[in-house]
Amino acid sequence: MIDSTSARRDGSTPVPSATAPSPSAIRAERRQLIESIRALRRLLDKRPAFEVSDQQRLNREARDRNRAEAVHGKALQRIHERQARQEASLNQQLNGLDGKRESQKTRALAVLRRESIERTLSRTYLTSSEVNGIGKGLIRDLAAHGIRTAADFQRVTWEKAPNGKGGDVLYIHRIKGGKVHINGIGQHRGRPLLEWRQSVLARAEARAPPRQLPPDERHRIAEIIDAERVRLRKELAEAPRAADKARKEATQLQTEALSRLTTAEEEASRLAAVRRAEFDAMAEKLLDLQAQLSAHMDTYGDIGRRLRRAQRRALRLIPQAPPLSGIPSRGTAGDAPVQVSLTKVTDRTSVAHPAPGTRAHPAWLVPILYFTLTTVVGVGELGDNTASLSLMITSRLVAFAATAELLRLWVPRIRWRTASPMPSGTGWQTSGVFLGLTAAGMFADEHSDVFRAACVVSVLAGLCLLAGTGLRIGKDTTTSP
Template sequence: MIDSTPTRRDGSTPAPPSTVPYPSATRAERRQLIESIRALRRLLDKRPAFEISDQQRLNREARDRNRAEAIHGKALQRIHERRARQEASLSQQLNGLDGKRESQETRALVVLRRESIERTLSRTYLTSSEVNGIGKGLIRDLAAHGIRTAADFERVSWEKAPNGKGGDVLYIHRTKGGKVHINGIGQHRGRPLLEWRQSVLARAEARAPHRLPPDERHRIAEIIDAERVRLRKELAEAPRAADKARKEATQLQTETLSRLTTAEEEASRLAAVRRAEFDAMAEKLLDIQTQLSAHMDTYGDIGRRLRRAQHRALRPIPQAPPLSGTAGDAPALVSLTKVTDRTSEPHPTSGTRAHPAWLVPILYFTLTTVVGVGELGDNTASLSLMITSRLVAFTATAELLRLWVPRIRWRAASPMPSGTGWQTSGVFLGLTAAGMFADEHSDVFETACVVSVLAGLCLLAGTGLRIGKDTTSP
C-alpha cells in the first residue's frame, strides 16, 4: 500500500489536515505575505517600460551628440569654402589690376579726346568765307535756327517737304536733336556745308591728344595702387577671419557638448536612483518570497483558495534587460524590439513590409478568375479549361492575399516568403500557355510549348525555395 501522507521541505511530516487547526491569524499572515508580493510585483512590472524609456534616452542623447558633431563639421566646411572663395576672388582681382589700369587709361583718353574735339567744334564758327555758296543771309538764317558752329549740327539728309508739296528738301540735323529746313539751302549748298563740318572734325581729331597727360596717368596709377593695397590687406585678413570663425564654431561646439554632458549626467543619475529602487524592491520581493516559503513549510497548505495565489506569488522575478551603453559614453543607437522566449517562432521585422507591387499579380489573377483564359474575342475555350483556369487563378489570388495582407501591417511587417515570386511567375506563364493552346486563330503551338516549359521550371524553382526555407528555418 502506498503512503500518501505529505512531507514538508525540512523532512518532517505535518499532521493530517483534519487535525491541524488553521486559525484566522495564520491565514491573515499568509494573505499579508501574498498581498505584499503582489504589490511589489505591480511596482516591478514598471521596470521594463522604464528600461525601454532609459534606452530611448540613451539613443536620443547619441542622436543629439551626432547632430552636434554634424553641425560643427558643416560649419567648419562652410568656413573653409568661404575662405577659399574669398581668396580666389581677391587673387583674381589682384591679377586683373594691370588690365584695369590700361582700361581706365583708355577710357580717360577717349573722354579727353572727345572733350577736345567738342571744344574745337564749338569754337569753329560758320562764316560765309568758309563755305562756298552760303552768304551772310543764309548764315543769319542758320543762326536763327541755332546753327552757328560746327558743333551745332551733325549731318544733312533729303526728305519730304514739311507741307508735303514740292518734293524732297534738304534737312539739317542738329546735334541737340531735331532737324530744320532752311529755304535757299539745297543740294548745291548742303554738300559744301557738310564737307566743311567734316573737314573741321578731321582737323579737331588730328589736334586732339593721343596720350594722357602725366598728371592724369599718375592719378590713375594712384587709384590702382590704393586698390592693390586694399586687396592685399583683405587677402592677408582672410586667414585670420577664418581662424576667428573657426574658434567661434569650436567654442560653440564645446558649449553644446558641455550642456549635453551635464544633461546626460543628471539623467543618468536619476536613472541610477530609479534603477536602485527597482533593485531594492526586487531584493525585498525575494525576502518576502523566502518568508512565504518558510511560512508554507511551517504551516503547510491552509486552503484551496490560497493555493493558486501562493503558486503565482512564488514565480521567479523577471530579469531586467541589460543596458547597451553608459551615460558617460556616446552609445550607439539600439533598436528597442521586444524580445520573447519563443525563439523558435519567426519574428516580424518592423519596417520591412511586403512591396505594394504585389497588387499587380493579385489584380491579374482576380481578373482571370472572372474572365478565365482563352475566352476573349472569338475564341471558345473548352469547359475543362474554363473551370481549371478559374480555379488556378482563384487559388493563386487567395494564396497571394494570405501571404501579402499580413505583411503590409506595421506590427507584422515582413518580406514575402522566398520563392513566392517564382511561383507567381510560373502560374502566370502557365495560364498564358493555356490561353495560347486554346487560341484557334493563330499558330502559336511551339511558343505555347516553350512558355509551358518555362512555367513548369518557375513552379519547381519557387516550390524548392519555399520548401528549403521552411526546412532550414529554426
C-alpha cells in the first residue's frame, strides 16, 4: 500500500488523498485556465490594429486642422488681393477724372458744333440760282427724290446704269441712305452740285459756335465729374471696412470649424481612452490568469503530454514595446507597461501633416529611354559593324541593369507621397555607364581609327563611375544611424 502523504519528485508535499481533487477535475481546471488565457490573447491581438487606427486618427485630425488653417489663409489672401485691386481701380478712376472732364467737354462741344452745322445745312435749300446748270425742272426732280437741302445728300459717284446699259451714270448719295440717279444730271451738273454742298458746309463750319462750351454746359459737366469723384472716394473709404468685415467672417468660419474639430477630437480621444483602458484591464487579467496557471502547475505538477504545449503557449510573455507618441498607455504590473510594437510611430505635434518632398526631375526619362533602347539594339552593331558575341551580351546586360536601377530609384521619387530628389552620385554613375557603353561601341568600330578616343572615353567613364560610387557610399554613411 502506497502512502498518500509521501513527498513528490520536486520535493513539494502533495495534498492529502482524502481532500485532493481527481485527475479529471485537475485537467478540467487546467484546460479552463488555458482557454481563458487564449480568449484574452485573442482579444489583446486586436490592440495593434487599434493603436494603428488611433494613430491614423491623430494624423487625420492634424491634417484636418492644417487644412482648416490653409483654407483660412487662402481666404485672407483673397480678401487682401480683392481689396488691393479695388483700391487700385478706384484710385485710377479718381486720377482720370480730370482727363474725363476734358474729354466730355470736347465731346459736348463737338456735338454742339455738329448740331449747328446740321441745322445750317438743313436750312439751306437747293435753288436754280445757287447751282449753275440746274434749272427748276431738275430742282423738282431732286425734291421728288428727297433732296431739297444741303443736308439731304453728302456725295456723288459714277457707277453703272441701273439697267446695265448706257455706260456709267452719276448717283447722288443721300444722308439717310440709298442713292438716286436723276436723268439730266451728269458730270457737268453733278460737279457743281457737289461744289455747292461743300461751299455750304464750309460756311456752316465757319459760322458754328466758338470752340468753347457755354457756361451752363461747363457747369453741368463739372457737376457730373464732382458727383463721380464723391462716389469714388466713398467707395475707396468703404473698401477697408468691407475687407475687415470679410476678414471677421472668415475668422468666425475658421473658429467654428476648429470648434467642431475640437469637439470631434475630444469625443474620439475619450472613446480611444476607454478602449485602451479595456485593453489594459485585459492585460492585467491575463497576467493574473498566467499567475494562476503557474500556481496550478506548481501545485499539481505535470498532468499529461497533451497539455504541455498549450501550457507553454499560455505562459508566453506579453509583447513589450515603446509607447506610441501622443497615445498614453497605463502600466499593467509594476513598471512593465502593456504596449504593442508598431512600425509606424509618429508624433501628432512634430509631424502633423506629411509634406511631400521635391520630386525627381522628369529629365531622368532620357537616360532611361536610352538604356532601354541599348538593351534592345546593343552597342557596336549599327551600320556594317559586327560586334563580338561577348560584347553583344555584356552591353545588353549592362544597359538592362542600368535601366532597372534608374527605374527603381526614379519611379518612387516622382510620386506625391514618396517624392524626393535622386540620390547623390546617381548622375555621375549614369554618365559613367553611358560613356562606358560609348567606349565599347568605339572599340568595336572596325571602319574608323578611334582607338585613342575610345581610350580617353573609357578613362572618363571609369572616373565618373568612381565619383558617383563614392558619393553614393558617402551619402549612405552620413545618413546611417
